[in-house]
Structures are given as structure tokens and as C-alpha cells.
Amino acid sequence: MALVRAAVVPAIGSPLEITGIELPEPGPGQVRVKLAAAGVCHSDLSLSNGTMRVPLPAVLGHEGAGTVLAVGPDVTHLAPGDEVVLNWAPSCGTCHPCTLGEVWLCANALTGAARTHARRADDGTGLHPGLNVAAFAEETVVDAACVLPAPAGVPLTDAALLGCAVLTGYGAVHHAAKVRSGETVAVFGVGGVGLATLQAARIAGASTIVAVDVSPEKEELARAAGATHYLIASDTTPREIRGLTGKQGVDVAVECVGRAVTIRTAWESTRRGGRTTVVGIGGKDQQVTFNALEIFHWGRTLAGCVYGNCDPARDLPVLADHVRAGRLDLGALVTERIALDGIPAAFDNMLAGKGGRALVVF
Ligand SMILES: [Zn+2]
Ligand SMILES: [Zn+2]
Numbered sequence: 001m002a003l004v005r006a007a008v009v010p011a012i013g014s015p016l017e018i019t020g021i022e023l024p025e026p027g028p029g030q031v032r033v034k035l036a037a038a039g040v041c042h043s044d045l046s047l048s049n050g051t052m053r054v055p056l057p058a059v060l061g062h063e064g065a066g067t068v069l070a071v072g073p074d075v076t077h078l079a080p081g082d083e084v085v086l087n088w089a090p091s092c093g094t095c096h097p098c099t100l101g102e103v104w105l106c107a108n109a110l111t112g113a114a115r116t117h118a119r120r121a122d123d124g125t126g127l128h129p130g131l132n133v134a135a136f137a138e139e140t141v142v143d144a145a146c147v148l149p150a151p152a153g154v155p156l157t158d159a160a161l162l163g164c165a166v167l168t169g170y171g172a173v174h175h176a177a178k179v180r181s182g183e184t185v186a187v188f189g190v191g192g193v194g195l196a197t198l199q200a201a202r203i204a205g206a207s208t209i210v211a212v213d214v215s216p217e218k219e220e221l222a223r224a225a226g227a228t229h230y231l232i233a234s235d236t237t238p239r240e241i242r243g244l245t246g247k248q249g250v251d252v253a254v255e256c257v258g259r260a261v262t263i264r265t266a267w268e269s270t271r272r273g274g275r276t277t278v279v280g281i282g283g284k285d286q287q288v289t290f291n292a293l294e295i296f297h298w299g300r301t302l303a304g305c306v307y308g309n310c311d312p313a314r315d316l317p318v319l320a321d322h323v324r325a326g327r328l329d330l331g332a333l334v335t336e337r338i339a340l341d342g343i344p345a346a347f348d349n350m351l352a353g354k355g356g357r358a359l360v361v362f
Pocket of ligand 2: 092098
């Protein structure tokens, strides 16, 4: 039994509590990991406010990296001291999407979130691991399928970001939208995922990369990540984007906000035949409407994207190559390094649309 500090969401809409939790020794098929760092993702906010539903109370946090402290009795491929990146969406390999190779849609990816993995130290309440991995804690106990080898030559505190923001942004560009060299790209929403998406568009060889955000303060971050142009979101955004792309509109729009108005704006900003990938996670109240004639006339595609349509085991080494070659700058995604008790303020910043990634460093 280990006593560690963690960020717990007690119920939907309740403020996060930083409190002591008791972690059991890892059982069969499990490992105990000491976190080095954990990124604060917009999905953590969505889990705490009920936009996305998981069993509560839960320890949130799903983007992290750390060192294996102990392994369960039958775990032979991992050992104490191994450095790992957490993977919140392990795939079973046997469900229909998995057999088709669409492992990011695994029907069993979140079954682990139904268990309780820890207890509150103060009153013994059982706690769920929000998205399987419960990374907002000094230590966590996860299924061995939820860890991947940390790439050599990448500091663990940077590697933490690979587990959600970077896989998602990279995958949106390379797997979902399949951006080709020379294409034009617009990225809506310059948070952690948006910044990763901009860098991925640059890696893909996009010619014009337009970043769009409501805040003028993110221009410098966006340009450092690869944006060739920066626009403040408004009613005239599609027209401005056509002005930057020979009156055509962009080949690809990536929406990283999850709001109806932004999805609609992204779609309208693409050329005839353009592709829009929606990465942002919106609520059920966000209705996007299209008329039948415009769907025909524009010949555009609108597609969702889960975890960047990535296979983390396959894609993590590819991302690590980009990092080591200097093409992908993980540190540039982080606008704030915080302690566990800084997470509530990081949530406030996300709600206010401020900053890129906040990173909890343990
Ligand atoms: Zn995430
Ligand atoms: Zn599966």
C-alpha cells in the first residue's frame, strides 16, 4: 500500500480536491508507476464538468510519463526502473474495430475506468481511474497495457505530452486529414492540441498554415509552432482564409475547439472538396447544421477524429524520431509548469482560453 497525493473529482461539477489516496500493490497484469509529469488536457475539464461521462469519484489525468516502481506477479515484459509513457486507450486486439486495425476505436478501451484502483485516505471512498491511467497523482497503478516504453533521448517530462496532445494533433494531420506536402491548412484553437497540430502540419510540408484563435495573445506561440498566418476568430474568418489561399479556401481545416460555430467556420474555410477534421470534444448542446444543397455543391468532407486515429504503439516511436531530429518541439507546447495543486487554476485558464499546455511536474 502506498499513500500518495492526487487530484480527485468527487462528483460532476464539484471542484477538484488535492488529497491523499491509498494505492494497492499492483495485482496480476498491473504495474505501479511513479509519475514524472502529467499534462492538463481539456478532456480532464470535460470529465469534471460532465461533458464527458466516466464513473466518479475519480482521479483525473491521462497524459503522463514516469518510471515503473513495481510490477504485478505475472508481468514479465516490464521491470522496476523502466521509463514509460501512459496510454489511456489500450486496445484489446479482438473487437471489430481492432481486427480492422482501427485500434483508436477499440470497444473495450475504457472498460478499465469502471474499476476502482485506489481509495481516499481520509474516508476510504473507492476511486476510479478517470481515463484508465489516473495520472494526476504522484503514483498510479495501471494495467500493463496502459504503458508504452518511453522513447530514448526524450526527457520524461517532455515525453508525458506524447500520450495525448501530441498523438492527437499529429494523428489529426497525418492519419485523419492525411495532409500532403504543399497543401494549405487552417487550425482552429491554439491550445496544447492546436499547437501540436500546427507543428504536425509543418512536418507534413503544408505550404500555408493559418492559426485561428479568439485570443491575440497566442500569436507568438502559434507562429513558433509553424503558423504562417494568425487570425483572430470572427464572422469573416472564412473570407480572410480565402484571401490567403488564392480565393480557394484551405485544403484542410482542423478544429480543436469542439464548438458548433467553430466547426461550421472550419468547414466553410475549406475549398471545394476540402477536408475538415474535428478534434475538439463538444457537448450535446452543440448542434451543427448544413443544408442539403451545400453538401452537394461543396463536395467537402467533415470527419471526427479519436485520439488522432493513432495506434500509440506504432506512432510513439515515429514521434520520438521527429523530436530527436528537432522537427517536433515538445517544450514549446508547455506554457506553464505547475504542481498538483495548480490544476484547478489551469482549468480556469482553459475555460478562459488562455495558454497552451499546463504541465504538472512531480
Ligand atoms: Zn487528452
Ligand atoms: Zn478492441
